[in-house]
Each structure stands twice: as structure tokens, then as C-alpha cells.
């Protein structure tokens with residue numbers, strides 16, 4: 001009799017957990033989208049026409065373990081909601097990422113007075129995905145990857161191409177980075193109390209309101 005009750009309880013708990021899990025999944029993932037994406041899209045819409053709305057600050061760990069930060073262009077989201085960024089394999093950040101691929105990206109939406117911070121890890125995307133980006137860049141944007149070594153002393157005699165025509169194959173130093181995000185923190189400056197929210201991948205992307 002006792003065994004029967006225990007079994008019934010186990011089944012009850014299983015069904016309850018299953019329902020709860022599915023409800024949470026429904027809440028945090030809409031069509032496999034983590035919920036914070038909706039917040040980001042809504043905020044971004046207000047200033048999407050501004051060129052700076054795609055500029056983000058990407059931080060890495062320097063080779064000497066001190067922080068490094070620079071502006072990069074947000075290129076888009078992958079199917080798995082990884083952040084896509086184009087960069088040069090010859091740059092310092094690339095060497096840093098080879099040693100330690102932990103990153104944080106900070107994205108400010110000035111009009112909305114809203115900041116998103118993303119923690120994650122960077123990886124190099126597949127060659128064909130990078131080729132696709134290369135082909136779709138404008139000739140002037142492509143030229144940067146054929147400029148002399150980033151960070152080296154400027155030489156007046158160096159050649160700086162200003163345009164790279166369609167059809168020129170992707171250079172080896174043209175890299176597509178994908179940032180796999182595991183934590184998102186949003187701060188919205190509003191009255192009377194600022195709004196701060198956090199989502200953590202390992203907790204199923206459940207939204208938590210935290211103190212600003």
C-alpha cells in the first residue's frame with residue numbers, strides 16, 4: 001500500500017514538473033527565441049535608423065590579463081541567437097580570443113536610455129558563412145581587410161586600397177565571430193525607479209527583476 005502511494009506521488013510530481021517545465025519553456029522561449037530578444041528588438045526599433053544603433057562595445061581579456069574594450073559593428077543574429085561580428089584575424093582582439101574566449105558586450109541605446117550587457121564566449125564561424133558576409137559587404141568596407149597590419153607603425157609608403165571589387169575572394173584574415181550568449185543584463189533609466197532585468201541561460205532564460 002505504502003509503495004503504491006509513493007509511486008502515485010512520484011507520477012504526480014513527474015507530471016507537475018513536466019507541466020511546469022513546459023510552461024517555463026513557453027514563457028522564456030517564443031518560437032525558440034530567448035525572451036530578452038523581444039526586449040532588445042523593441043528598444044532597438046526606436047533608434048534603428050541611426051548608424052550608431054549597431055555599434056557595440058566588445059571587451060576581451062588582454063594577453064596580460066588586463067581588460068581591453070573596443071567598438072565593433074553588430075552584424076546580426078545567427079539562427080541560434082549568437083551575436084555576429086566581423087573582424088580581422090591580424091588584430092589584437094583575435095589573439096586575445098585565442099587565449100581566452102570570454103567576452104562581454106555592452107550595447108547602449110542612447111534615445112531609450114537603455115543598456116544591455118551580454119556575457120558569452122566567442123568562436124570563429126564556418127568559412128562559408130564568412131564568405132557570404134564578405135560577398136555582401138560594400139567594396140569600401142571590404143578594403144579594410146587589405147590594409148597593412150593593424151596596430152603597426154604607420155608607413156607613408158604603405159598601400160591602402162579604398163575599394164575591393166565584387167568577385168575578389170575573401171582574404172584569410174577576414175573572420176566572422178559568433179558570440180554565444182549565456183547572460184544578459186538590461187538597465188533602463190526611467191522614473192521614478194530604474195528598471196533592471198537579468199536573464200541567465202543556465203536558469204532557462206527566466207527573467208529576473210533585480211535592483212538597479
Ligand SMILES: Cc1cc2nc3c(=O)[nH]c(=O)nc-3n(C[C@H](O)[C@H](O)[C@H](O)COP(=O)(O)O)c2cc1C
Pocket residue numbers: 055068069070071072073074085086087088091092093094150151
Ligand atoms: C564605429 C566603429 C565601428 C567599428 N567596427 C569594427 C568591427 O565591426 N570590427 C572590428 O574588428 N573593428 C571595428 N572597429 C575598430 C575597433 O574599434 C578597433 O579599433 C580594432 O578592431 C582594433 O582593435 P583591437 O586592437 O582591440 O583588436 C570599429 C571602430 C569604430 C569606431
